[in-house]
Amino acid sequence: MASYFRPTELSQALAALSECALTIVAGATDYYPTQVGRRADHDILDPSAIEALHGIEAEGDYWRIGAMTTWRDLMDAELPPCFDGLKAAARQVGGPQIQNTATIAGNLCNASPAADGVPPLLCLEAEVVLQCRVGARRVPLSKFILGNRRTVLAPDEMLTAIEVPQHLEQARSGFIKLGARSSLVISIVMAAGVLQLDGAGRVMRAGLSVGACSEVAQRLSVLEAALVGQVPIGDLVKPEHFATLSPLDDHRGTAGYRLDAAVTLVRRLLEELSP
Numbered sequence: 317m318a319s320y321f322r323p324t325e326l327s328q329a330l331a332a333l334s335e336c337a338l339t340i341v342a343g344a345t346d347y348y349p350t351q352v353g354r355r356a357d358h359d360i361l362d363p364s365a366i367e368a369l370h371g372i373e374a375e376g377d378y379w380r381i382g383a384m385t386t387w388r389d390l391m392d393a394e395l396p397p398c399f400d401g402l403k404a405a406a407r408q409v410g411g412p413q414i415q416n417t418a419t420i421a422g423n424l425c426n427a428s429p430a431a432d433g434v435p436p437l438l439c440l441e442a443e444v445v446l447q448c449r450v451g452a453r454r455v456p457l458s459k460f461i462l463g464n465r466r467t468v469l470a471p472d473e474m475l476t477a478i479e480v481p482q483h484l485e486q487a488r489s490g491f492i493k494l495g496a497r498s499s500l501v502i503s504i505v506m507a508a509g510v511l512q513l514d515g516a517g518r519v520m521r522a523g524l525s526v527g528a529c530s531e532v533a534q535r536l537s538v539l540e541a542a543l544v545g546q547v548p549i550g551d552l553v554k555p556e557h558f559a560t561l562s563p564l565d566d567h568r569g570t571a572g573y574r575l576d577a578a579v580t581l582v583r584r585l586l587e588e589l590s591p
Contacts, residue, residue, distance in 0.1 A: 322362040326447070326476065329363055333472045334449040340474060342384060343418040345410070346426045369476060378479040383421035388412075390420060398480070401489035401508050402436040408493050409433075421475050427461045427532075434461065434533040435508035436491050439523030440484060445477040446470075454479070463531045487512045487521070488589045492581045503528040504569045507581040509589055511548055517591040519543045524585075526578045529563040536560075536582070548590050550583030557582075 321338070323329045332338060338361040341347045363369055369384040372393045379395070387406040395403070409415055409423070409432050423433040424444065434457070442457045446469060457478075461467050469475060493506040510523040522540040527533035539557035546552055555575070563574035 318356045319359045320362065321360065322365050324365045324367075326363075326366050326368050326474075329361060329366060329474060330447060330449045330472075332361060333474060337471060340425075342422045343386065343414075345414050345418040346422065346428075363474065374482065375479075377482050379482060381420055381478040381480070383474070383476050383478075384419055385421070386417060386419055387415040391415070396485035398440060398484045398487045398489050398510055401439065401491040401510065402433065404491040405432040405436050405493070405506075405508070408491075408495075421478060424457070424460065424478070425467060425469065425475055427463070427465050427467050429464055429531055429533070430503045430506075430528040431533070432491075432493065432503065432506065432527070435506055435525040435527040436489070436510075437478065437480070438525040438533055438535055439489065439508050439510040440480045441523065443479045444475050445479060446473045447476045448473045452476070458535065461532050484510060484512070484521075490585050490588050492585050492588075494577050494581060502568065505529055505563075505574050505577040505581055507578065507585050509582070509585045511543075511586075511589050513548075513591060517547050519546055519548055522548075524582060526558070526561060526582065529558075529561040529574050529578050531562070534560055539582070543586075548586045550587050553579060553583045553586065555579055 321332055339358040340361045364384055369382045371382050372385055373380055387409050391403055391406050420433050423431050437457050443454045444457055444460050446453050487510045489510045491508045494504045506527040508525050511519055512521040514520050522543040524536040524540055525533055536557055558575060558578055563571040565571050
């Protein structure tokens with residue numbers, strides 16, 4: 317018989333994870349659809365009652381996003397411009413019911429190649445905090461997701477927070493998603509960007525990433541380097557900047573279409589972020 321545990325303290329949750337195999341279910345918007353027609357055989361850990369996992373706040377040199385923070389919480393929070401891209405992604409995660417329930421951390425742990433939260437957070441140089449009973453470790457988001465539905469999270473660990481460095485606060489940011497419609501749809505391609513500009517509108521630091529074009533969303537490091545010192549215009553984007561991507565053919569689009577779309581979206585994104 318499957319069990320259900322809803323602790324009120326983080327220490328209780330971590331102790332339970334150290335003692336037996338538990339499936340952590342937060343918003344459950346990805347978990348429950350996969351269980352339709354199946355016998356309930358997972359022992360569930362529900363962290364929703366742990367107050368320490370909720371909310372967004374500045375802590376030291378970072379903005380901390382608690383693991384139980386929903387997309388709606390993010391959209392409603394007063395945050396600096398660098399979060400505009402992540403907020404734009406939040407508005408396209410399902411409909412209002414999903415946004416009110418689904419968590420940002422769950423989107424990362426689900427590790428879908430089309431996870432909307434990953435490209436914006438990659439551009440923000442985000443790290444995830446992974447805790448177990450004996451301590452915590454910080455892992456760059458770029459190293460947290462290993463592949464489709466695979467992460468470095470150990471069985472006795474829980475993702476408790478996402479941290480974004482404050483030095484990016486005043487950077488311009490954006491997000492563009494291509495799908496069969498504007499929301500309530502899995503991405504065909506998505507692009508996110510964070511640009512720090514000088515007084516003349518030239519790029520001092522660039523973060524650009526593309527999702528749904530590889531098993532894991534990727535930063536476009538060659539293009540980022542090429543943009544430094546330049547006014548960010550779409551003409552600077554070349555197809556060779558996307559050589560590290562490896563899109564697949566599926567019912568949403570061919571690999572060739574995805575690559576062409578990625579180039580177009582990044583060009584549009586740079587135009588939007590230009591002064």
